[in-house]
Amino acid sequence: MTLLYTEVEEELRASVRDLLADRCGSDAVLRRVESASPYDMDLWKTLSREIGVAGLLVPEEYGGAGASAREVAVVLEELGRAVAPVPFLTSSVLATSALIGTGDELLGRLAAGEVTVALAVSFAASPYRPAGSVTVRDGVLSGQVRAVAGADVADVLLVPAGGGLYAVDTADATVEAVASLDLTRPIATVTLSSAPGREIAGADVRRALVTGAGLLASEQLGVAEWCLGTTLAYIKERHQFARPVGSFQAIKHRMADLWLDVVRARAAARNAADLLAAVPHIATDAAGAAAAEAGELAAAVAKSWCSEVALRVAEEAVQLHGGIGMTWEHPVHLYLKRAKSTEIALGTPGAHRDALAVLADLPAPA
Amino acid sequence: MKGMSVALDEETIRERAVAFLAGHDPGDRLEFLRARFDAGLAWVHFPEGLGGLGAPRELQNVVERELAGTPQLDTGVQGIGLGMAAPTILTFGTEEQRGRFLRPLWTGEEIWCQLFSEPGAGSDLATLGTRAVRDGDEWVVDGQKVWTSGAHHSRWAILVARTDPDLPKHRGLTYFVCDMHAPGVEVRPLRQITGEAEFNEVFLTGVRLDDSLRLGEVGDGWRVAQTTLMNERVAIGGAPVRRGGGMVGVVAETWRSRPELRTHDLHQRLLRLWVEAEVTRLAGARLREQLSAGQPGPEGSGMKLSFASLNQALSGLDVELRGEEGLGYDDWTFRRSDSVDFFGRGPGYRYLRAKGNSIEGGTSEILRNIVAERVLGLPSEPRVDKDVPWKDLPR
Numbered sequence: 001m002t003l004l005y006t007e008v009e010e011e012l013r014a015s016v017r018d019l020l021a022d023r024c025g026s027d028a029v030l031r032r033v034e035s036a037s038p039y040d041m042d043l044w045k046t047l048s049r050e051i052g053v054a055g056l057l058v059p060e061e062y063g064g065a066g067a068s069a070r071e072v073a074v075v076l077e078e079l080g081r082a083v084a085p086v087p088f089l090t091s092s093v094l095a096t097s098a099l100i101g102t103g104d105e106l107l108g109r110l111a112a113g114e115v116t117v118a119l120a121v122s123f124a125a126s127p128y129r130p131a132g133s134v135t136v137r138d139g140v141l142s143g144q145v146r147a148v149a150g151a152d153v154a155d156v157l158l159v160p161a162g163g164g165l166y167a168v169d170t171a172d173a174t175v176e177a178v179a180s181l182d183l184t185r186p187i188a189t190v191t192l193s194s195a196p197g198r199e200i201a202g203a204d205v206r207r208a209l210v211t212g213a214g215l216l217a218s219e220q221l222g223v224a225e226w227c228l229g230t231t232l233a234y235i236k237e238r239h240q241f242a243r244p245v246g247s248f249q250a251i252k253h254r255m256a257d258l259w260l261d262v263v264r265a266r267a268a269a270r271n272a273a274d275l276l277a278a279v280p281h282i283a284t285d286a287a288g289a290a291a292a293e294a295g296e297l298a299a300a301v302a303k304s305w306c307s308e309v310a311l312r313v314a315e316e317a318v319q320l321h322g323g324i325g326m327t328w329e330h331p332v333h334l335y336l337k338r339a340k341s342t343e344i345a346l347g348t349p350g351a352h353r354d355a356l357a358v359l360a361d362l363p364a365p366a
Numbered sequence: 367m368k369g370m371s372v373a374l375d376e377e378t379i380r381e382r383a384v385a386f387l388a389g390h391d392p393g394d395r396l397e398f399l400r401a402r403f404d405a406g407l408a409w410v411h412f413p414e415g416l417g418g419l420g421a422p423r424e425l426q427n428v429v430e431r432e433l434a435g436t437p438q439l440d441t442g443v444q445g446i447g448l449g450m451a452a453p454t455i456l457t458f459g460t461e462e463q464r465g466r467f468l469r470p471l472w473t474g475e476e477i478w479c480q481l482f483s484e485p486g487a488g489s490d491l492a493t494l495g496t497r498a499v500r501d502g503d504e505w506v507v508d509g510q511k512v513w514t515s516g517a518h519h520s521r522w523a524i525l526v527a528r529t530d531p532d533l534p535k536h537r538g539l540t541y542f543v544c545d546m547h548a549p550g551v552e553v554r555p556l557r558q559i560t561g562e563a564e565f566n567e568v569f570l571t572g573v574r575l576d577d578s579l580r581l582g583e584v585g586d587g588w589r590v591a592q593t594t595l596m597n598e599r600v601a602i603g604g605a606p607v608r609r610g611g612g613m614v615g616v617v618a619e620t621w622r623s624r625p626e627l628r629t630h631d632l633h634q635r636l637l638r639l640w641v642e643a644e645v646t647r648l649a650g651a652r653l654r655e656q657l658s659a660g661q662p663g664p665e666g667s668g669m670k671l672s673f674a675s676l677n678q679a680l681s682g683l684d685v686e687l688r689g690e691e692g693l694g695y696d697d698w699t700f701r702r703s704d705s706v707d708f709f710g711r712g713p714g715y716r717y718l719r720a721k722g723n724s725i726e727g728g729t730s731e732i733l734r735n736i737v738a739e740r741v742l743g744l745p746s747e748p749r750v751d752k753d754v755p756w757k758d759l760p761r
């Protein structure tokens with residue numbers, strides 16, 4: 001185990017970063033989010049097929065890269081840094097994790113970048129509160145799920161219903177995009193009216209939510225790093241009172257504190273990725289259960305810490321940019337909106353801290 | 367053989383430690399430590415002949431593992447010697463000085479203290495006024511130092527004094543080893559908010575130091591002192607290695623064993639601090655990994671800042687949590703302390719002692735300045751004190 005980045009991880013980072021620098025600059029993202037198709041599916045195709053990020057979590061026997069949460073986390077850092085509007089988290093992390101122990105045929109198609117899948121649970125769901133309002137009868141599903149991220153660009157929806165998980169063709173569902181706080185990862189309402197579903201045996205939604213929450217912390221780290229770096233550059237440049245505003249101690253001390261928060265966010269996110277990578281696909285023995293619990297604890301720590309740090313740095317970034325930070329033209333608002341949305345997504349910081357009452361043996365008052 | 371480079375890998379070091387243990391009796395503490403120093407197993411990254419093997423620093427862990435059950439150093443009392451004096455002597459000392467001081471420093475036969483701070487010079491250390499005037503082969507030192515931890519049991523001190531008041535403040539300083547047994551050195555205890563006296567004020571009156579006790583060139587004291595201070599701050603002091611260890615472990619233990627003390631508000635705050643303690647521990651672990659991989663990150667400058675605020679918040683919560691018991695205190699007796707027994711004392715002591723964490727070794731405000739300027743590259747505030755002769759500065 002290591003909290004550092006391996007050479008392979010750094011290479012993966014470099015190729016993702018290069019592609020994003022080329023295709024996903026802030027002007028492009030700003031134009032994109034106001035267009036009819038806010039997700040950039042061309043970029044997604046290149047990412048998933050050419051760089052192969054879609055198959056990172058998929059075991060080799062199903063045509064994937066057989067990589068781990070560690071590599072996924074590095075990709076998420078870069079996607080967060082660019083607020084890239086692609087369905088990597090929703091398809092390649094959340095949906096793929098739910099399928100991982102199943103050997104379902106979708107895994108191979110996910111890895112090849114042939115399908116994009118979304119787990120049809122609210123983005124506000126947490127691993128600690130089982131989601132699901134959809135009912136199932138003889139493989140036919142009905143109900144509505146709100147605030148599903150990545151659903152409007154998915155070919156297949158994975159719908160939890162009646163204790164099982166069902167694959168539903170998006171064509172058989174109604175997916176309605178709604179105006180979203182996070183312009184770069186819009187949410188949608190999924191309505192199922194007697195939609196045919198195919199049950200996937202052995203799928204694990206809870207595991208998907210834990211993995212998703214723990215790895216979302218890495219995306220939040222990327223958001224925080226962009227905000228910190230961009231703000232630093234700005235306050236070194238911007239002069240008032242005949243000095244760079246970054247020379248005033250009131251501002252320097254805030255930046256020092258933010259930097260320390262980000263240093264600790266990096267350690268927490270790396271730790272979560274590392275421990276989630278160590279969780280076996282199907283835990284059958286005591287060692288597997290212990291690894292799963294360690295992963296869960298690390299995810300709760302990382303998600304609660306990184307959520308608050310990403311938000312704090314993004315809010316400070318707006319403040320320290322002054323008037324320009326309040327404009328639509330400057331990209332910082334995209335990061336603020338991403339940070340605020342991910343604070344809620346997959347369990348709020350408070351929900352994850354509450355979970356530590358059990359995980360870290362700090363029981364609540366009777 | 368000196369000069370011949372044997373590949374010093376983990377296995378070689380382990381074998382040496384095992385062989386050493388087989389040949390020496392840990393029963394005689396001092397003899398054992400002396401022999402360990404002579405075998406190069408004191409600090410393996412130091413040069414041969416000075417307690418080390420010229421090996422990579424991270425291999426020290428291998429030695430520590432093998433010698434875990436043997437006599438250990440008293441890192442409390444020896445802290446300043448090991449953490450600050452030793453690296454400075456190694457970097458700036460002459461052959462003679464290194465040979466004379468390092469061995470008894472490491473074995474603990476000689477304790478060291480730090481004569482830096484003065485009544486008029488704390489955060490702004492470079493403004494200090496203790497004078498050292500040359501007299502033949504000797505220097506005559508006059509002045510007052512303050513907050514000197516452990517001066518009462520120290521044999522030697524690292525001392526910064528002003529040798530040229532006509533130069534700007536950073537340039538007229540020289541660094542010495544001060545003989546704490548020399549005539550004219552007077553140590554008076556200063557009672558702390560905890561009741562005891564861990565630190566002292568030290569009066570230096572006509573103290574004569576041989577020129578052979580000078581560390582580095584005359585006028586180069588500021589640069590030498592930087593080495594000391596960097597080592598002081600990078601020391602990840604107090605960082606628990608284990609999850610849930612250290613101060614957060616103390617509070618968690620109280621919480622678990624005393625259900626009647628629990629309230630919802632305390633629970634929320636405890637969980638929040640537990641998370642902060644955990645991410646801070648992980649950042650320390652990551653920093654250690656970076657250091658041993660030979661990529662020293664700037665993270666080091668910030669760790670002390672995090673530990674200080676965390677220790678203060680946790681020790682404060684510990685007192686509050688205990689309710690009625692928090693109203694008491696274990697011992698206000700004014701006495702000299704031998705060492706900081708942080709976990710051996712009561713919650714009130716810990717709360718009060720932790721207040722020093724954001725002052726000693728550079729205040730948290732100064733550390734934020736350092737992070738902002740050296741790590742983040744932000745410009746310094748306009749300065750009025752840099753190019754003026756020291757003697758003309760307003761004070």
Ligand SMILES: Cc1cc2nc3c(=O)[nH]c(=O)nc-3n(C[C@H](O)[C@H](O)[C@H](O)COP(=O)(O)OP(=O)(O)OC[C@H]3O[C@@H](n4cnc5c(N)ncnc54)[C@H](O)[C@@H]3O)c2cc1C
Pocket residue numbers: 479480481482483485487488489490512513514515516565722725726727728729730731732735
């Ligand atoms: C428990 C303990 C043990 C110690 N042991 C030793 C020892 O062994 N040897 C030794 O030499 N010293 C020792 N010290 C002294 C310590 O290094 C100094 O107290 C410290 O550097 C601060 O100096 P000061 O007390 O003069 O405070 P000051 O420098 O006067 O500071 C007063 C306040 O002003 C703030 N401040 C000062 N300058 C700035 C600035 N530029 N920007 C923003 N804020 C500023 C400070 O942060 C502080 O809050 C010890 C201190 C403590 C508490």
